[in-house]
Amino acid sequence: xxxxxxxxxDPDDGHLDLSPTSDAVHPEMTMxxxxxxxxxxxxxxxxxxxxxxxxxxxxxxxxxxNCQKACKKCDEARPCLRCVKYGIGExxxxxQRKERKKGIKRGPYRKRDRKTTNVEQPLDVAxxxxxxxxxxxxxxxxxxxxxxxxxxxxPGYYGQYAAPTAxxxxxKPGEAHAYYPHPHSQYYVPLQHPQQQQPFPPxxxxxxxxxxxxxxxxxxxxxxxxxxxxxxxxxxxxxxxxCQRPDHMPPMYQKPHPGAPGQEDVVGYxxxxxxxxxxxxxxxxxxxxxxxxxxxxxGMTEGRWQQTAGSVRHALEVSGSICAQAARxxx
DNA sequence: GAGTTCGGACCGTCAATTCG
DNA sequence: GAATTGACGGTCCGAACTCC
Ligand SMILES: [Zn+2]
Ligand SMILES: [Zn+2]
Numbered sequence: 001x002x003x004x005x006x007x008x009x010d011p012d013d014g015h016l017d018l019s020p021t022s023d024a025v026h027p028e029m030t031m032x033x034x035x036x037x038x039x040x041x042x043x044x045x046x047x048x049x050x051x052x053x054x055x056x057x058x059x060x061x062x063x064x065x066n067c068q069k070a071c072k073k074c075d076e077a078r079p080c081l082r083c084v085k086y087g088i089g090e091x092x093x094x095x096q097r098k099e100r101k102k103g104i105k106r107g108p109y110r111k112r113d114r115k116t117t118n119v120e121q122p123l124d125v126a127x128x129x130x131x132x133x134x135x136x137x138x139x140x141x142x143x144x145x146x147x148x149x150x151x152x153x154x155p156g157y158y159g160q161y162a163a164p165t166a167x168x169x170x171x172k173p174g175e176a177h178a179y180y181p182h183p184h185s186q187y188y189v190p191l192q193h194p195q196q197q198q199p200f201p202p203x204x205x206x207x208x209x210x211x212x213x214x215x216x217x218x219x220x221x222x223x224x225x226x227x228x229x230x231x232x233x234x235x236x237x238x239x240x241x242x243c244q245r246p247d248h249m250p251p252m253y254q255k256p257h258p259g260a261p262g263q264e265d266v267v268g269y270x271x272x273x274x275x276x277x278x279x280x281x282x283x284x285x286x287x288x289x290x291x292x293x294x295x296x297x298x299g300m301t302e303g304r305w306q307q308t309a310g311s312v313r314h315a316l317e318v319s320g321s322i323c324a325q326a327a328r329x330x331x
Numbered sequence: 332g333a334g335t336t337c338g339g340a341c342c343g344t345c346a347a348t349t350c351g
Numbered sequence: 352g353a354a355t356t357g358a359c360g361g362t363c364c365g366a367a368c369t370c371c
Contacts, residue, residue, distance in 0.1 A: 059342055059362045071337070073363055100345065100359065109348050109356050 064092045 067074035079089030
């Protein structure tokens with residue numbers, strides 16, 4: 001708490017990047033199989049509630065450099081799904097993280113509340129009450145509590161959110177259940193021995209936010225993954241996959257006004273400022289398809305596209321933080 | 332309509348501080 | 352030493368934009 005930087009009150013809308021305009025080109029995932037009228041992140045919680053109608057967005061510990069530069073969702077796999085999509089799997093490496101600064105003095109902490117454990121009590125009571133369809137004490141009963149019949153999460157819909165941990169696979173608290181693309185079908189299957197499948201367990205106790213070590217409740221069955229992205233090829237470690245370059249190099253493009261003051265004459269590929277490979281040229285660049293060349297030769301992955309056409313494009317610095325705020329605000 | 336950019340909300344981690 | 356606070360460094364959503 002107390003991170004004053006971003007408590008806008010916005011609902012946490014973290015969910016997979018599913019819009020057709022996004023990297024993930026699987027709009028069918030925007031539809032929940034059970035609650036198609038609701039956004040993906042707003043489906044009833046495993047415990048049968050819709051606590052705050054959202055769950056926490058899960059982040060990978062370390063995005064790959066490509067995703068980091070593109071500010072796009074990465075995953076734990078290497079190569080990650082997005083790099084596989086762009087055919088740059090061989091460049092998919094963990095980004096370097098800065099070391100946290102030490103020795104920074106802080107002001108005095110505010111006094112601890114010895115009764116912190118009791119403070120939560122009313123919340124729990126309220127939650128349980130809602131779960132039971134009974135308003136907690138003190139809560140007006142004019143409108144009945146929102147109740148959505150819980151039908152369980154189909155596996156594969158955990159996405160970036162915490163998934164069931166009822167699995168022999170050990171995982172750190174709060175980490176998602178391991179799901180891997182099934183090599184022979186368009187399914188993701190939980191790593192769980194079939195014999196361990198069992199009837200639905202009772203929903204876990206209700207809390208606004210599940211403790212890290214409490215798995216979301218979901219029927220341990222094998223469900224088809226709701227999607228198989230058009231680009232979704234099996235990860236390279238699962239199925240040999242020819243390198244997409246140089247045979248499928250994007251064309252080369254040139255800046256509109258070569259040699260313009262303050263602008264470098266850079267000729268490169270239609271890789272975006274973050275090193276994305278694209279069939280499209282960057283904004284404001286004139287297209288002249290020429291002999292393909294590896295973007296790294298031209299430093300394109302270092303963000304060498306320069307500002308064009310009124311759009312402030314941050315020329316990325318090679319060192320330091322890349323895309324994130326640091327690069328946008330004074331970088 | 333589809334791909335790209337990027338502001339900023341949000342998350343996770345961990346050093347500093349407090350407490351028993 | 353354990354618990355807690357607080358904020359840094361990071362991820363990535365999603366609206367706005369650009370291009371075909
Ligand atoms: Zn990635
Ligand atoms: Zn990657």
